[in-house]
Amino acid sequence: MVDKTDIKNLAVTETASIDQVKKEHFSYINKENAYHTAHVLKKIIKSKVDNIKYLYLVISSVDPEVAERIMEEFDDEMKAQIIAEMLSLIQFTKSEIDQFDKILRKLLTEQFGGRYVLAKIIEYLDIDQKTVINDAVTSRYPETASAFRKIMLFFEDLFNVSEKDFARIFSDIPSDVLSIAFCQMPSDKVEKLYAVMPKGIKNMVQQGIEFGKSKYSRTEIKKAQQYIIEYSRNLERDGFIDSILGDDSGKEK
Numbered sequence: 001m002v003d004k005t006d007i008k009n010l011a012v013t014e015t016a017s018i019d020q021v022k023k024e025h026f027s028y029i030n031k032e033n034a035y036h037t038a039h040v041l042k043k044i045i046k047s048k049v050d051n052i053k054y055l056y057l058v059i060s061s062v063d064p065e066v067a068e069r070i071m072e073e074f075d076d077e078m079k080a081q082i083i084a085e086m087l088s089l090i091q092f093t094k095s096e097i098d099q100f101d102k103i104l105r106k107l108l109t110e111q112f113g114g115r116y117v118l119a120k121i122i123e124y125l126d127i128d129q130k131t132v133i134n135d136a137v138t139s140r141y142p143e144t145a146s147a148f149r150k151i152m153l154f155f156e157d158l159f160n161v162s163e164k165d166f167a168r169i170f171s172d173i174p175s176d177v178l179s180i181a182f183c184q185m186p187s188d189k190v191e192k193l194y195a196v197m198p199k200g201i202k203n204m205v206q207q208g209i210e211f212g213k214s215k216y217s218r219t220e221i222k223k224a225q226q227y228i229i230e231y232s233r234n235l236e237r238d239g240f241i242d243s244i245l246g247d248d249s250g251k252e253k
Contacts, residue, residue, distance in 0.1 A: 025101040026061045033108060034066050038073035040107045054100050056085045057092060075238040119151040123233060127222045130154065150245050155181070155225040157244055158232055159189060165241040167196040169232045175201055179208025180216050180224035 029037050041058065044051045059067045059082055071079055122130065134152055138145040158169060170178065170193055182190050182205070190209065194202050235241045 025097055026058060026104070028105060028108065029058065029062050029066055029070075031066055031069055034069035035073060036108055037104075038070045040104065041070070042073070044104075044107075052081075053085075053092075054104075056082060057097070057100070058104070060086055073237070122152060123230075126226055127155065127229075153229055153233065153244060155229060158228065159192065161244055162242065163196075165244075166192070168241050169228070169235060170196055173228055173231065175204045176208060177224045177227055178205050179212050180220055181228055183209045183212035183216055184221055 037058065041055050045055060059070060062070070071082060074082070122133075125133070130152055131154075134145075134149065137148045141148075158166070161169070173181075178193065182193060193205070197205065232241070232244060236244055
């Protein structure tokens with residue numbers, strides 16, 4: 001004879017099929033908010049490593065195109081781990097899925113719009129465009145200028161990171177890009193660059209900087225600096241360096 005308690009426990013631990021999950025949960029996740037979803041999932045995983053199972057749940061439950069966009073925000077090692085886990089059988093109770101669905105929906109609602117969307121837009125602007133926007137916000141809306149500046153990454157901001165992160169950013173940049181990016185920089189900034197470079201590479205960059213002082217246009221210099229900014233953002237996004245502008249920026253650590 002089956003005990004009533006056993007029946008109750010069975011109901012609580014009822015597992016849900018993937019088709020059922022797709023029908024009843026995560027329908028609010030789409031291509032437009034895939035970036036935000038990945039951002040929130042990263043925060044959830046960071047709070048507790050075991051929460052990575054919920055990333056597998058979401059990836060398995062949403063449309064393939066949406067899943068692809070979410071996975072684009074993770075590094076190659078994590079992508080491989082996601083694929084491996086999805087090939088195995090991961091079971092979730094219905095109550096567990098319901099609970100996480102409510103949590104994720106709430107977090108995404110809080111993340112929609114605001115600085116997160118703005119940070120994503122600004123990320124693809126060149127330095128001149130950023131400068132114009134920053135100057136306009138500072139002059140017209142001084143009360144929001146400080147918050148706005150925290151999501152606006154300039155080349156100069158890269159000199160405020162830790163020594164370890166500074167070396168991580170600039171040690172892998174091609175020497176010709178460094179030569180162009182630094183040919184008009186103040187001497188203290190140039191010396192800081194030299195301090196993290198191997199002697200052979202340093203000599204090449206030194207020659208390139210001297211040669212470039214009278215050769216490269218402002219546009220070429222800004223383009224080289226933008227390359228380094230985007231590279232540093234990728235390192236930050238993949239967790240190889242700490243947040244460049246701090247926790248209040250529009251990016252995850």
